[in-house]
Amino acid sequence: MDIKPEEMIKINTKPPAKHWMDIPADLSEGKFCYPAKAKSLEYLHLPNPRDWSPADEDWKLPENWQQIIHEGFKERLDKYRSLKVFMDVCVRCGACADKCHFYIGSGDPKNMPVLRAELLRSIYRNDFTTLGKIFGRLAGARKLTPLVIKEWFSYFYQCTECRRCSVFCPYGIDTAEITMMARELLNLIGVNIHWIKDPVSNCSRTGNHLGIQPQNFKEIIEFFCEDIEEITGVAINPSFNRKGAEVLFVTPSGDAFADPGTYTFMGYLMLFEHIGLDYTLSTYASEGGNFGLFTSSDMMKKLNAKMYHEAKRLGVKYIIGGECGHMWRVINQYMDTMNGPADFLDVPKSPITGTVFENAASTKMIHIAEFTADLIKHNKLKLDPKRNDHLKVTWHDSCNTARAMGLLDEPRHVLNAVCNNVFEMPPSTTREYTFCCGSGSGTNTEEIMEQRLRGGLPRANAVKYVHDKYGVNMLGCVCAIDRAVLPPLMNYWVPGVEVTGLHELVGNALVMDGEIERTMNLRMEDLPGAEGDSDE
Amino acid sequence: MSLNIIMSLVAVVVLGAIAFVGGSVPGLQSVFGIWIPYAAVAVFFLGFAYRIFKWAKSPVPFRIPTTCGQQKSLSWIKQNKIDNPSSTKAVILRMFFEIVTFRSLFRNTKSEIKGDRISYEWEIWLWLAALAFHYSFLAVLFRHLRFFLEPVPYCVKIVETLDSFFQVGLPVVFASGIVLFAAVLYLFARRVMIPQVKYISLIADYFPLFLILGIAGTGLYMRYFLRVDIVAIKTLTMGLVTLKPLIPANVSSMLFVHLFLISTLLVYFPFSKLMHMGGVFLSPTRNMANNSRMKRHINPWNPDLEFVTYEKYENDFREKMIEAGLPVEKES
Structure with a gap:
């Protein structure tokens, strides 16, 4: 990044002199996500596949694009009370303004949630309200022009659907909901981004975002098992697509693909081996994440359908889901409604502790942090937290698990059992007030790195606080996107802080039956003090 | 001053002037004192109901509460029942606090970058002003029942007594009217003085503020300065509620301004952001339980x-x- 951190943090919050309707979006190179390729759209049977660039003057929109947007808008107003109410009730009090990480990090007024919503609302007023039709701009309405589409494309991909603004809004207006609707509308005219559409089309075919084919998926996991054996001396043979297993385990494919998520995956495998869980992995339902959520409710449903479909085929009793943020938004708030009822599954019951997870009585899917917290509470795991003593860990609540679920204390219970040095960030930046990594909702793509670093500033700044104050050197999280994007964020703003998933820490602290003395952690780094080394 | 402010102010002044002139012309007094208020009340109730009906007509396909605390999961983990409700009872409690105490607004913080650190300070003033505004408005409204009920109910008298708690001298000074006026002024000042808020403000934001300022202003003016003939006014208002409308002699023109601005507010209300009063009850991120893993939520159009x-x-x-x-x- 050309801009130095001490320069980037100097943010101009003074709004421009010009009215926002008169300022076109900046779509120069580096300011936009690359568009989806024609072949991804064709594969997904989505409208208007073509090759184009947001930097182009002409976006090659379909001939009747205005009509498509108008009708699409109307359809969604009729389908979603949320959209209708949120279009009408905002009083522009501005309480949401400086709650958005993108606004804090950029100072661009169109990144204030209220103004982001006005981008859509102005068209709503023009098309669907009497005052807007009569008074036009005086009533805050404007005509739908190609510039509006360009602005939507720019700013609805500068929202990560983190819902932080919604916590502060006196009417609970949720910009995530508004962004989702705007993105659906853009999808209707073929305006979408590569970083979302490519995973979605991969996921449709191969079962996971990364396009890992079945044989490769198996190889990757077997490779993890080799590493685990080298580190712990314990051989693990997980099963794939096995009928009759008690549990189907589904986690984001990012954990199979890139560090440090891979270490988290190793942690899962070690935990399940240690407790003797009767589980299987699926190469078909090999994706917990769901980039359909960032596309349209239909696409979300289609991608999510695989989990229950596979659970039914394999005849498992219930599903455990791995560490992922938006995956859990889908599972907690959408899955059962979209693809249920899961009446072929049982209410999850831990085979080790006997705990029945009544909170998942209908969905029949539990979060691994819930499962592990229960094991630890019942003293079913032998843990040696000293192995994590070289780490000073702080905890990042992922947006979706915090604000679309409320999974806050389960991971902390696990964390405190496996680590001795845990330091919380300031309370205005954790739990329901947590700040987004800046790269969520399918925007974790390289070409907009500056946007990501700016959006991640509030998160990074809070980490820097505990880094400076307590020497924190590890940032823990339960989200695969976090694990992919927080390392470059930390590297830029808070060098010296690494990123880990919860179950990597569990894997390191876990004392497995028959294991050799650990000299390495899951990253194959030497453990301080191991092999008789002194601490010096 | 921006054009939006000027136009809103001009609109309210013009409305007031029209009513002042109209109220001074004997032939038009019944228009401003009787027919417009009647029409406005009708538009308000029908419009309000229509808007609620329109919202309610759209289904809530997904269960999307914004969870602001610990979920219900393991028995030994303490759930935050209000901010992450899993039962209807808890949702009602959450909504109660939201509507009665503006709980979400209470969380408001102000972020500021100082050097290399971002700080978040609790910002209570918007919440306080909003609360002062809404409750003083409610108190004023309630006190006005005196004009529409005969005999004046005991509860109205109690509110009056409480409201004049800090009274010094005569006439009795009601705190609510003054707080209302001051709170609206604060909300206006805030809108103009915070550059970000000014940047997003529309006529639709200034107009109701000026309108309410006009309503409160004419009310205060009549009560404390003009010392208008209350008996005449009550004759008029009682005429309205008993559906035997009449315009008594001796009614101040200022009353017609007051009435006309109120009528404007009533007509404007259902077609404006003021409908947040009804909308807050229907917000899916607040009025739903986070129990979609326990109990299946049905989407009526599930494709x-x-x-x-x-x-x-x-x-x-x-x-x-x-x-x-x-x-x-x-x-x-």
């Missing part, structure tokens, strides 16, 4: 969609799967 089934997947990858030793449904 049937074709997805890539396991069968299709296996057909696509069968040979590779067999080669890798993965179990398959069909060998070829």
